[in-house]
Amino acid sequence: MEGSGKRILLISPERHFPMSNEMYPSGALLLLGTLLKNRGHTVKIVHMVADKVTMDGIQSIVMDFNPEIIGLTVSTFQSKHTKILTKYIKTHHENIQIVIGGPHPSALKQDILNDFPNVDIAVFGEGEKAFTAIVEEVPLHQINGICYREGSRVISNPPSVLLQELDTLPFPDLNFANLSRYSGPHPLGRRPAMCIMASRGCPYSCIFCSKSVYGSTVRYHSPEYIVSLVEYLHKDFGVKEVFFQDDTFNLNRTWAENTLHQIIQRGLNKTLKFRTSFRVNEKLVDMELLKLMKEAGFWLIFYGVENGNQDMLNRMKKGITIEEIKRAFKLTHEAGIKTEAAFIIGLPGETEDTIKDSIKLWRELKSYRAGFSRAIPFPDTAFEREARMTGNIICKDYDEYVLDKMMVQTETMTAEQLEKWAQYCSKLLFMDTTRILMTHPVELYRTIKDVGAKGISAKLLRLVRYR
Numbered sequence: 001m002e003g004s005g006k007r008i009l010l011i012s013p014e015r016h017f018p019m020s021n022e023m024y025p026s027g028a029l030l031l032l033g034t035l036l037k038n039r040g041h042t043v044k045i046v047h048m049v050a051d052k053v054t055m056d057g058i059q060s061i062v063m064d065f066n067p068e069i070i071g072l073t074v075s076t077f078q079s080k081h082t083k084i085l086t087k088y089i090k091t092h093h094e095n096i097q098i099v100i101g102g103p104h105p106s107a108l109k110q111d112i113l114n115d116f117p118n119v120d121i122a123v124f125g126e127g128e129k130a131f132t133a134i135v136e137e138v139p140l141h142q143i144n145g146i147c148y149r150e151g152s153r154v155i156s157n158p159p160s161v162l163l164q165e166l167d168t169l170p171f172p173d174l175n176f177a178n179l180s181r182y183s184g185p186h187p188l189g190r191r192p193a194m195c196i197m198a199s200r201g202c203p204y205s206c207i208f209c210s211k212s213v214y215g216s217t218v219r220y221h222s223p224e225y226i227v228s229l230v231e232y233l234h235k236d237f238g239v240k241e242v243f244f245q246d247d248t249f250n251l252n253r254t255w256a257e258n259t260l261h262q263i264i265q266r267g268l269n270k271t272l273k274f275r276t277s278f279r280v281n282e283k284l285v286d287m288e289l290l291k292l293m294k295e296a297g298f299w300l301i302f303y304g305v306e307n308g309n310q311d312m313l314n315r316m317k318k319g320i321t322i323e324e325i326k327r328a329f330k331l332t333h334e335a336g337i338k339t340e341a342a343f344i345i346g347l348p349g350e351t352e353d354t355i356k357d358s359i360k361l362w363r364e365l366k367s368y369r370a371g372f373s374r375a376i377p378f379p380d381t382a383f384e385r386e387a388r389m390t391g392n393i394i395c396k397d398y399d400e401y402v403l404d405k406m407m408v409q410t411e412t413m414t415a416e417q418l419e420k421w422a423q424y425c426s427k428l429l430f431m432d433t434t435r436i437l438m439t440h441p442v443e444l445y446r447t448i449k450d451v452g453a454k455g456i457s458a459k460l461l462r463l464v465r466y467r
Contacts, residue, residue: 005041006135008033009067011058012047013085015077017402022050023184024195024243025177028073028102032131034173041135045176048081055088062093069135073102076378079115080399086118099134101127104398106212107380110147110156115398121148125160125213126200128169162217166200167225174237190240190273194233198226198259202247204279205317206306207382208347208375218251223259227266234272244276250284257289260296269297277302280320280328290335300368301332302340307347308361309354316347317382322361329365338368345425346375346418348386350410355421359428372425374406374418 010029025047033043044065046053053061062070070089074082086098101123105112112122123130123146130145140148145160163169174194184193201218202211221229233239250256263269278285278301293301303325307313310322332339343358362370377384377393387393387408394415395407406419 005036005039006069007042007065007067008036008044008135009062009065009070010043010045011070011072011085012045012049013072013074013078014048014081015075016080016399017077017404019049021181021183022047024182024193025050025174025179026073027172027195027197027245028127029071030172030174030176031169032071032128033176034170035128035132036135037173038170039132039136043176047177047181050177050181055085058085059088059092062089062096067096069097069099071099071101071131074100074104075102076104076107076376076398076401077403078102079104079401083116083118083399086116090118097121097134099123099131101131103210103212104379105147107210107378110154113147113149113154121146125215126163127213128163130160162201162215162219164219166219166221171229171232174233179237179239184241185243185275189275192237192239193241193243194237194239195243195245196226196229196233197246198244198249199246199251199255203251204248204319205382206304206319207316207386208344208378210378210381212380220252220255223255223262226259227262227268230263230268230272231266234268239272241273241275244274246277248279248284249276250278250289253284253289257292260292263296269295272297274298275300275302277304278328278332279303280305280324282324282327285328285331287331287335290332290337294336298337300338300340302342303328303332303367305341305358305361305365306344307350307354308343308357308359312347312349312354312357315349325361326365329367333366339365340369340371341365341367343370343372343425344375345372345422346406346408346410347383348390348392348410350375350418351412352417352421355425359425370429372422372429374403374422375408376401376403377408 010033012026012029029045033045037043046058046061072082082100089096089098098119099121100116100119105122106124109124113119121134125145127145130143133143140146141157144158147154147156179192179194184191199218199220200214201216203216203218230242233242274297276298280303305325306316306318308322313320329339341362343362345355375383377387379398392409393407394409395401401407406415406422409415409418
């Protein structure tokens with residue numbers, strides 16, 4: 001439905017590594033699109049990976065849609081393609097205003113415009129107010145939370161004030177994204193699926209984590225808002241599974257319990273499944289809460305374990321102990337909820353012995369799923385600052401950041417040695433995931449169909465298909 005205001009094209013660019021699909025549409029773009037549509041503007045949203053849109057395809061869309069403003073959400077992994085894309089657009093449409101936002105610009109602030117010569121304005125931090133003000137032509141010097149060009153100078157305004165009343169935000173209009181184009185969570189999960197942010201901010205100080213957008217102050221949607229949103233996603237768009245992608249769903253016990261009780265009272269636990277992230281801290285996890293999670297329909301909890309060595313956990317300022325990790329997984333399994341354990345290889349202090357400790361702990365935890373990711377020194381994190389100071393960053397160009405290549409070394413291990421261990425852990429996890437999926441043949445075949453059979457043998461595919 002077209003409004004009488006401006007024409008806005010919102011884009012989620014490709015990443016600098018191959019992706020066959022995306023799990024979820026960008027919640028940030030959906031929210032911005034909904035806000036602008038509600039204010040009378042005409043909005044189109046493109047997710048280049050999920051929508052299978054090439055650079056030529058973007059050119060065709062720009063020609064047909066004729067936007068006045070193009071906004072792009074940019075993670076560090078999207079940096080390279082964003083530069084290519086914005087140059088491509090400006091070359092053919094120099095009068096279109098280009099605005100970028102997201103975690104990468106938010107971390108680099110005014111320096112971002114030096115790296116992106118074809119971008120007119122960068123939004124840093126929470127972007128709803130700033131981007132809306134840009135669209136509605138508020139004078140740039142009056143808009144907090146942006147950097148912009150004034151002649152040859154780059155002007156950086158004061159940061160915007162964090163949004164406190166999250167319930168003032170509208171429900172995202174999923175008509176902007178075709179959910180059938182998104183894979184949802186893997187390897188198992190109900191589809192169509194959608195992610196939501198029930199809270200913003202994280203008070204913890206893990207050195208590898210970027211808090212450039214939402215900051216350290218935790219703010220919450222009300223339980224009533226959250227459950228109404230879930231109900232809306234289910235009834236209006238057929239969503240069958242919801243991932244609460246909050247940094248720490250179990251941080252505020254009263255809020256979490258009220259949300260869970262309302263899910264149960266509305267009967268949403270009978271028609272939907274849920275997953276979320278927890279911290280393992282003993283004061284935040286107990287059997288009473290886990291049983292309530294189970295009753296509310298939560299079937300999987302993601303725990304950031306990070307490492308199996310206590311000295312490593314201390315050095316990364318994780319604020320947890322090995323015993324707390326073991327306790328949380330044990331209780332979660334006893335409550336009948338599956339777990340996912342996330343580990344990181346390559347943070348400061350990593351050695352072969354600490355990696356072996358992580359593998360040992362992974363095996364002991366017996367998690368349903370697990371991941372060993374490579375440590376990535378994202379901009380404006382304590383990890384990046386330390387790695388730069390010690391000379392342990394191998395890849396110094398953000399445009400070359402990828403998921404499947406080690407970009408750092410440690411005091412005792414080269415990047416090549418760390419990479420060999422990362423690949424070894426990936427093989428261990430592949431074998432374990434295959435074992436799990438073989439017990440769920442229908443789900444495995446659907447997973448392969450959604451994400452492709454790369455890395456999964458044809459023999460295994462035939463076995464599952466005819467089992």
